[in-house]
Amino acid sequence: MARTERISLAQGSGGEPMQRLLRELIWPVFANPILARQEDQARLAFELQPGEQLAFTTDSFVVTPLQFPGGDIGSLAVQGTLNDLAVGGAVARYLSCGLIIEEGLPVALLRDLCLSLAKTARDAGVQVVTGDTKVVPRGAADGLFINTSGLGIIPAGINIGTHRLAAGDSLVVSGPIGEHGAAILASRQELAITGDLRSDCANLSPLIQTLLPNAGLHALRDMTRGGLNAVLHEFAEAAGATAVIDESAVPVRPAVQGLCELLGLDPLQLACEGRLLAVVAPDHAEHLLQCLQAHPMGQGAAIIGRLTPKRNVPVILNGLYGIERALPPVSGELLPRIC
Amino acid sequence: MARTERISLAQGSGGEPMQRLLRELIWPVFANPILARQEDQARLAFELQPGEQLAFTTDSFVVTPLQFPGGDIGSLAVQGTLNDLAVGGAVARYLSCGLIIEEGLPVALLRDLCLSLAKTARDAGVQVVTGDTKVVPRGAADGLFINTSGLGIIPAGINIGTHRLAAGDSLVVSGPIGEHGAAILASRQELAITGDLRSDCANLSPLIQTLLPNAGLHALRDMTRGGLNAVLHEFAEAAGATAVIDESAVPVRPAVQGLCELLGLDPLQLACEGRLLAVVAPDHAEHLLQCLQAHPMGQGAAIIGRLTPKRNVPVILNGLYGIERALPPVSGELLPRIC
Amino acid sequence: MKYVDEFRNPEAVARLVEAIRQRAAALPPRQHPWQLMEICGGHTHTIFRFGLDQLLPDNIEFIHGPGCPVCVLPQSVIDQAVALAQRPDTLLCSYGDAMRVPGHHGSLLQARADGARVQVIYSPRDALDMARRHPDTQVVFLAIGFETTAPATALAIRAAAREGLTNFCVLCHLVLIEPPLRALLADPDLRIDGFVGPGHVSLVTGNAPFEFIPAEHHKPVVISGFEPVDLLQSVLLLLEQLQQGQARIEIQYRRVATTQGNPGARAPVDDVFEPAPLAEWRGLGKLPRSGLQLRPGYQAFDATHLLPDSPAPGTLPTADSTTEADPRCRCAAVLSGKLKPGQCPLFGRECTPDTPLGALMVSSEGACAAWYQYRHQGPAHGAH
Amino acid sequence: MKYVDEFRNPEAVARLVEAIRQRAAALPPRQHPWQLMEICGGHTHTIFRFGLDQLLPDNIEFIHGPGCPVCVLPQSVIDQAVALAQRPDTLLCSYGDAMRVPGHHGSLLQARADGARVQVIYSPRDALDMARRHPDTQVVFLAIGFETTAPATALAIRAAAREGLTNFCVLCHLVLIEPPLRALLADPDLRIDGFVGPGHVSLVTGNAPFEFIPAEHHKPVVISGFEPVDLLQSVLLLLEQLQQGQARIEIQYRRVATTQGNPGARAPVDDVFEPAPLAEWRGLGKLPRSGLQLRPGYQAFDATHLLPDSPAPGTLPTADSTTEADPRCRCAAVLSGKLKPGQCPLFGRECTPDTPLGALMVSSEGACAAWYQYRHQGPAHGAH
């Protein structure tokens, strides 16, 4: 029988087939002494110095397709959670990993995705210390969903967050936007689009570490679902301010722009998975930009606008011809347009 | 339009419809000051005393149907994770909550399930401090999946775990087994079975707190997927021993037994969600049993067997007529039999 | 991108704006501004996206026309599409644009959330591919659009016929640009002075659908491209005609549009379709010979056969028509330039892009939707 | 549970065991033990679950018979079921028992993991309900079983016929108990001394299928219930006959079984089915008139019509038959009591419940599977 070996419901049953899956595929991939104890909970001999805070975050990853140019759901599941820790100034330490597997997923694919997850974690110096594996019937999930939760330490003295946003602050992006969203859209079979599109997904922590010493840094956010648009609205609302963006200053790669022209989409709404928006006091903006541009992950960084005292809309785009217009919030699912 | 209000993909888009969902449904339900900061990560001013350990666990909940006699996916998602913390001796403190919602889920149902989750957490004295909400297309999930990760503190001096298991130890269950699995099976439309079946799902922490002072307590496990059978195999393997069970000592409620007779299933394989197996030094077993029976959640507790030096199989059942037989591990999905 | 970036050049725009300003100043003085209607929603989109209306001098004003196939889609067609999508064996394929348009029982997005099978596609060929890949599924393609979009639909139907695909059919609401323009221009109060013609319709049709405008109404038409430089050039050409008292069709979009249009694009349409006696328009009512229907030889591809109360083959769906959902709706006045969107009493209150009541709020190309998104975010911020 | 717990009573069991021991001691001495075959897998299950074989004296031994409809299911039927389940519009409904049985291209469980639609049901009526609830889905019910199970299948088919359900049909592999017993008893080397008769077949059929055993082979038969007390009583009754040199049919399971059986259960079967000329058995090959097929009036419910190379209507599936997957398989010897399961060279090595090679390892009722699960967990632990 030359059947592709596939995950069966039995492997989620709690019995021997599941133990075998864990023993042969899951545990070896994530091998570390804490996980190896096979208890229901990881036991961490954690130490927190005075002034340090514990950062805790969770994200589920439901990307389709599971593998895409530039990454896969495994690497993304680590990067996304590490980024959510990093934008709070935290140094990531431990991850959990919850797999929800659809019956029928090829075992080889699952292994590749878990290896990718484990490698990304290892490269980032974090351990997957606790996990859970569920198998659901065909049609009850879409191949594989991964939840990761992350634990990290925010060093004493770090104080960034939306509470520090203020009118006058400069807005800086770390690179061209929309590349993850564009790569995912193009990867979907039904649109049958190819091109020079790669997800920007990345662990932003090393980049963020270089920014934290900047005394003018007020807040960071990784731009994920809803893209730059969503973070601008979130920050404007949190600051009680209006974000004014120079449209032509926003870096967009040609292929992303091309895809958007073809499908009638706005790059500002496309997701990123390895870009951040930094908000910084105006007199520290240049220095922050230089820090970003000096790092391989921030070469395409740009100052794109500023927070201003509140106006009638939360986000304003200053267009190519100097005309301001409102940037409406993302209003739903991204639908390609023909008109 | 008298449409049932249903979750739409737009509500997972990162844009305004999603913000509205979070603002109007999710955040109010979980209301607490840490979550209210709406950062990408919870920031916890955690303090660990010397000797204390941090316990970290994760579980995804994929139960069908979403509501069942005795509970729902929301309460279960809290109880399951709290139990995984508690069996390590930890006092739970914080939870994360990752929702994966299938497009089309009635909003009222989602609200009920979230309220149930929040209430269960509140009743247990833990806060949901970080979360994530995804919406996937119809057919890409089964209504709702919930991942929770939990953080707790293991007090200094607590040392239970599989490393302490030893031949000679007594095996004690906290109550009748298989009730969750039986209730779920019966709730599935395709079998069309009704009866006096209620999930046993419960937060075991209060019960476990009464057991921890017992110096002979070696290990605890909540019996979930694979039921008592799975935990016996896990413990026997970890201890390098054989578990010998008196079949007639294992408490099984009549309706659970009835369902098993009807469908040709073994109650030892049915999941529990509020029962534990305790392993205790033989001379402390009686005392542990009394502690259990003194607590409302442990009234049906029973000593069911013991760990013995390793024999040819990991688990042996001593039957009604004194004949020993091997208890094979759960070999897959639970399939009703006609012969 | 080539043929895009050059036509957005800020310097070119600045010079064109200056030339327009000078030309406008030379127009005869009058009380109300000179009104130019851009027929096509694509132009409306460009105007708002780049703020071109704000670059124009005070005495020149854009009026946003009826040329958005989504805005004019009647609720009855959405109802039919929803009914088809709800059939258990059926997959409804739709352009993204039509997904949010409300019918009487909600939109296709809502129907999908309720369990109907709906797939967003980019090209009619994608719907055809769905039918090929899923032989056990009845694929229904919701074919909307003007003359520009009809050829792709016709080509897909011809391919299905050639292959003998029996699980592919089309719910057809293809419409023609001339009838609504005629209806609009029949209004004796219409104040519009000139028309920016829809370049992408024209490159298929040629000038024919627009010839009645100068001929019968003595108003100039300039067939325009869709980038800022195109549109501003077209405005300039219109002002020149107005200044000189001329009224003829000019083509600004010469890189693709010609007087004759593209007969190669019309041929498959003529083969597959014929004019329908009546078609319904949201906001405009029923207009004679304003739509296309399948010719008798292609009846097998008519999805209305699958509907429970299937109308006589070959007629456009007209059952249960409501041309306007709310009597307070002022779409007609906005369309004819008598009111600005913000002056409709429903604007931004009951009528928003998430809950559109009138035709012009439905698609992001609609005048009210564009106004809402780019100018306002609700009435709390005032009318301007 | 009433009629269950009383028949598991340990005191009753102890007394019965003691009586058996005394009776066995009174049997004439001989070299090899007295072998009693429990025909039915249900009895095998009880024996292993309660360890009844270990309670018997040394000179009494159970031999596990062919009476498990899952164990004897040929690979070709599974292949057909898989092929049907893979059809995009088809839902295959199966008893849980048949899900793990391997065909040539894997089991139904594997097919489902690969994307085929398979639903586990408890009753044929549940399959019928599926067809009613999903009128656009072709529901195929994999009907396996002996005479006990045939009435439920017949009732479901009659209900479907009455309702005019066109999306319900049956892949039928209903078999009869007498032909395999005849085949077994035809073996001149067979050493079995008496038979524990299958109570649940008997309560439908009455004694008829077993009458040839005392009549033609002069061996006693006791029709037995399925609880320990039932089985041990039956053993006792068999020993009495053996001691007295008798050979007749006795009924221990009198609370439900009678000499005549239940004509009310046979009536729907006779209405819907007729004997098939041949049926295939895993491990036994093809046996004449050993199965049931739909009568001509019920051909519309024959799922084999949906198969690409559909056999002539009314014949049981026999294409591509392999009666044994592996030539080293010793199922036949185990079945006839010549070998214990653990003595097969494949047992616990290549042949395990997860990867069954022979018929007797397929279902948890199979002699080898029961032996494996209750006695051993692989060869590492030795043969006993």
Added chain:
Amino acid sequence: MCLAVPACILSISDARHCLAIADSGGVQRQIDLSCVTGDIAAEDLIGRWVLVHVGVALAVISDEEAQASLEIWSQLQDLP
């Protein structure tokens, strides 16, 4: 083969199709009575025990015979 369980008829759920609700050890399911209503009306089976296989009642359990069966072993102690 042929797992069958005793069940007590609680009520007739569909008289026309001879369907009843039956209880086995505390769980209830709809079963088909049509094979056991040759000599007895469905309603008269309420409170009686039947033997159920794949949702069909195949026999009415004779309590007398059951008791007789159980008495055998109590007499066994007198066995020689």
Added chain:
Amino acid sequence: MCLAVPACILSISDARHCLAIADSGGVQRQIDLSCVTGDIAAEDLIGRWVLVHVGVALAVISDEEAQASLEIWSQLQDLP
């Protein structure tokens, strides 16, 4: 209405059905050339730019006319 984008023909992917691969700003998709091959063979369109709407090329772009269009504004500075 009628979002259309310029695209450069890269190759003929299916000559029989007149399908080509075209590039718009770095992304490629299959498009249908059959409406623009009246006067010119499909292969001769390789390297040419067309205007694409819903996957169908509706016109071959005239570069001369495009340049002429662009020259208008450069002459505008001379305007009175």
